[in-house]
Amino acid sequence: MKTIKAIAIILAAVVLSAFSWKTPVYKDASQPVEKRVQDLLKRMTLQEKIMQMNQYIIGRNDNSNNRGKVVAKIPPEIGSLIYFYEDPETRNDIQKRAMEQTRLGIPVLLGFDVIHGYRTVFPVPLAQAASFNPGMTSKLNAIAASEAYSAGIDWTFAPMIDVCRDPRWGRIVECYGEDPYTNSVFCEAAVKGFQGKNLSDKGTIAACLKHFVCYGASEAGRDYVYTEVSDQTMWDTYLPPYEAGVKAGAQTVMSAFNNINGIPASANRHTLTDILKNGWGFDGLVVSDWDAIAQIKLNGMAQDAAECAELSVNAGVDLDMKDNAYAEHLEQLVKEGKVSIKRIDDAVARILRVKFRLGLFDDPYRENKPQEEVFMQQESLELSEKAAAESMVLLKNDSSVLPLRKGAHIALIGPLAEAKKDLLGSWRGKGRADETETLAAAMQREFDGRVTVVEGCSFKGEDRSGFAEALQAAQSADAVVLALGEKSGWSGENASRANIELPEIQQELLREVKKAGKPMVVVLFNGRPLVLTQDEPMADAILEAWFPGTRGAAAVAGTLSGRYNPSGKLPVTFPAHQGQIPIYYNKRLPARRGNQGYYFDVTVKPLYPFGHGLSYSNFESSPVTLSADKLSKGGKITASVTVKNTSAVDGAQTVLWFISDPSCRRVTRPEKELRHFEKKIIPAGASETFTFEIQPERDLSFPDSQGTRFIEAGKFIVSACGTQAEFTLE
Numbered sequence: 001m002k003t004i005k006a007i008a009i010i011l012a013a014v015v016l017s018a019f020s021w022k023t024p025v026y027k028d029a030s031q032p033v034e035k036r037v038q039d040l041l042k043r044m045t046l047q048e049k050i051m052q053m054n055q056y057i058i059g060r061n062d063n064s065n066n067r068g069k070v071v072a073k074i075p076p077e078i079g080s081l082i083y084f085y086e087d088p089e090t091r092n093d094i095q096k097r098a099m100e101q102t103r104l105g106i107p108v109l110l111g112f113d114v115i116h117g118y119r120t121v122f123p124v125p126l127a128q129a130a131s132f133n134p135g136m137t138s139k140l141n142a143i144a145a146s147e148a149y150s151a152g153i154d155w156t157f158a159p160m161i162d163v164c165r166d167p168r169w170g171r172i173v174e175c176y177g178e179d180p181y182t183n184s185v186f187c188e189a190a191v192k193g194f195q196g197k198n199l200s201d202k203g204t205i206a207a208c209l210k211h212f213v214c215y216g217a218s219e220a221g222r223d224y225v226y227t228e229v230s231d232q233t234m235w236d237t238y239l240p241p242y243e244a245g246v247k248a249g250a251q252t253v254m255s256a257f258n259n260i261n262g263i264p265a266s267a268n269r270h271t272l273t274d275i276l277k278n279g280w281g282f283d284g285l286v287v288s289d290w291d292a293i294a295q296i297k298l299n300g301m302a303q304d305a306a307e308c309a310e311l312s313v314n315a316g317v318d319l320d321m322k323d324n325a326y327a328e329h330l331e332q333l334v335k336e337g338k339v340s341i342k343r344i345d346d347a348v349a350r351i352l353r354v355k356f357r358l359g360l361f362d363d364p365y366r367e368n369k370p371q372e373e374v375f376m377q378q379e380s381l382e383l384s385e386k387a388a389a390e391s392m393v394l395l396k397n398d399s400s401v402l403p404l405r406k407g408a409h410i411a412l413i414g415p416l417a418e419a420k421k422d423l424l425g426s427w428r429g430k431g432r433a434d435e436t437e438t439l440a441a442a443m444q445r446e447f448d449g450r451v452t453v454v455e456g457c458s459f460k461g462e463d464r465s466g467f468a469e470a471l472q473a474a475q476s477a478d479a480v481v482l483a484l485g486e487k488s489g490w491s492g493e494n495a496s497r498a499n500i501e502l503p504e505i506q507q508e509l510l511r512e513v514k515k516a517g518k519p520m521v522v523v524l525f526n527g528r529p530l531v532l533t534q535d536e537p538m539a540d541a542i543l544e545a546w547f548p549g550t551r552g553a554a555a556v557a558g559t560l561s562g563r564y565n566p567s568g569k570l571p572v573t574f575p576a577h578q579g580q581i582p583i584y585y586n587k588r589l590p591a592r593r594g595n596q597g598y599y600f601d602v603t604v605k606p607l608y609p610f611g612h613g614l615s616y617s618n619f620e621s622s623p624v625t626l627s628a629d630k631l632s633k634g635g636k637i638t639a640s641v642t643v644k645n646t647s648a649v650d651g652a653q654t655v656l657w658f659i660s661d662p663s664c665r666r667v668t669r670p671e672k673e674l675r676h677f678e679k680k681i682i683p684a685g686a687s688e689t690f691t692f693e694i695q696p697e698r699d700l701s702f703p704d705s706q707g708t709r710f711i712e713a714g715k716f717i718v719s720a721c722g723t724q725a726e727f728t729l730e
């Protein structure tokens with residue numbers, strides 16, 4: 001018996017040593033990631049390293065802003081690809097070539113824009129922010145991740161967290177609004193949703209924080225243009241969501257298109273290396289945005305592609321998205337001593353690290369399951385409807401015209417009544433128009449077929465030939481629902497609008513239908529705040545539905561009928577006039593008050609402020625109370641409000657908590673700054689207490705212009721629900 005045991009031990013030792021002799025450390029899944037990265041790096045030639053630093057595209061790209069040169073013969077050693085296919089077959093072929101036909105067998109990282117859903121499309125990010133329910137965003141992104149994963153994707157270029165205060169900029173639709181805190185909280189939720197608990201688990205994909213940085217400050221809301229941002233504003237406003245995303249474990253960051261104070265974001269060593277990598281300890285990879293390396297030349301900083309590559313890699317961009325600048329020039333730049341091998345090794349280590357963490361070396365292939373088992377699952381569709389309902393903002397509801405009376409006959413009028421694709425919004429992943437229900441269909445179901453549907457007019461143009469039929473339908477109905485707004489392509493990348501009112505023809509339709517004298521409900525589908533000052537008086541109720549996604553129509557219909565009680569609040573200010581832009585709640589205080597410093601031709605107030613949103617319930621809140629009115633730097637106090645639902649309808653209420661520092665000696669602070677929010681369902685007649693535990697280091701400290709946080713003793717104000725309380729930090 002003893003001899004058998006001894007033989008077994010010897011045999012096991014022989015097998016083990018043979019294995020470790022044959023299997024390089026980087027291929028051994030039991031080794032720590034960092035050891036594997038360093039082992040692989042040691043084995044790579046310069047050419048192999050440079051190939052890792054390139055991303056090409058594969059498949060048909062239907063994004064008109066990003067149509068690029070497709071590299072016909074993709075080398076199997078390529079580091080990354082943007083993957084436009086919708087099934088894992090091509091992926092598996094790509095990985096097979098990479099694993100079996102290359103010297104080292106390094107898997108390819110496959111990325112795609114999974115922004116608000118993959119095949120099941122959820123509300124656009126701006127709408128998700130209106131829900132003030134970040135937990136929901138985590139769930140939506142987990143579903144998006146699992147659909148995308150099944151299609152062969154490892155990595156999404158999301159979340160987009162560019163704080164935006166200019167609604168003319170089309171990309172406002174992709175972010176979480178005008179407030180840095182809201183963007184930070186939703187960023188963390190989004191990253192956790194995509195990446196799950198463990199990045200190497202099945203169904204998770206790597207997230208990408210974009211577009212680093214200050215892209216949301218694009219001058220006058222035009223895309224791809226200059227951004228002038230002071231260091232203080234960068235730290236106060238544009239950097240916090242990125243810092244939150246890095247802390248949440250986001251594996252990748254995308255460098256932006258914009259020129260920041262004279263230095264293009266993708267050539268900006270200060271932001272990419274000093275702040276992101278050295279300052280925050282980000283150890284994942286930085287990918288350039290599409291053409292962002294080549295655009296350094298267009299920005300006026302480099303004379304040719306080689307210089308672009310040099311500036312970009314030295315600034316800290318590790319992976320070249322489709323520009324081919326690294327593939328073509330890095331080797332020469334290294335030979336000339338313009339780019340150090342140390343920098344190349346750092347970039348490649350970052351790329352490999354992400355691949356190891358995703359588990360790609362150990363399991364590069366995907367199971368090819370039938371589409372009906374992985375896309376558009378019942379639970380995903382239900383969540384698509386629920387999320388859309390939670391994202392909607394009831395802007396106005398005079399005389400409680402909503403919810404619509406049971407049994408009412410409704411005229412549904414407008415260019416969005418039968419829209420499909422336009423309900424999905426920009427960056428709709430692989431969402432399909434033919435899998436999207438129209439508002440007309442959803443309302444017929446919700447209102448038992450008592451809906452007359454008339455288009456009335458198109459999105460824009462001069463054709464008024466449908467007006468008569470629209471008016472007639474309104475006259476014969478008990479109530480009118482007008483479905484107005486933007487086409488999905490009117491917001492998003494390269495989709496700025498100088499005039500953010502509804503197009504004139506839609507405003508005219510509204511005025512025409514108003515002649516019927518029936519209760520008028522306007523449902524808006526759009527990706528940005530609109531200036532509604534002309535239209536607002538015509539409508540008894542206005543429901544902001546944004547671009548609500550695959551099952552958004554059912555959510556609108558359900559909200560109109562009262563099956564859903566709206567609970568969204570605006571994550572962004574709706575201006576009353578275009579000339580007010582930029583207009584946002586957390587502005588610094590003016591030097592004069594009273595009637596000075598105002599416009600003399602229009603109001604200075606927005607039409608709807610940040611945080612505005614009505615409900616079918618009525619809520620009354622108590623004044624803010626504090627557990628103490630003094631605290632020390634290491635202490636805590638709790639602020640509370642009690643909100644009572646005084647109506648007969650259950651409803652959800654969100655309490656937004658703001659901090660103000662009315663006299664800050666180091667640097668003046670905005671009038672108020674959101675620091676905490678909480679949403680609760682309050683049953684009819686019941687009360688709920690909402691609390692905010694104020695922690696000085698977290699809630700009362702501010703960055704200086706170099707990003708160093710400081711905390712000053714003195715008076716502070718905490719406010720919520722229109723009331724406030726003062727306290728002293730000692």
Ligand code: NOJ
Nearest residue numbers: 066113157210289290493
């Ligand atoms: C350009 C966009 O700016 C970016 O957001 C996107 O991720 C890339 N193209 C890839 O499609």
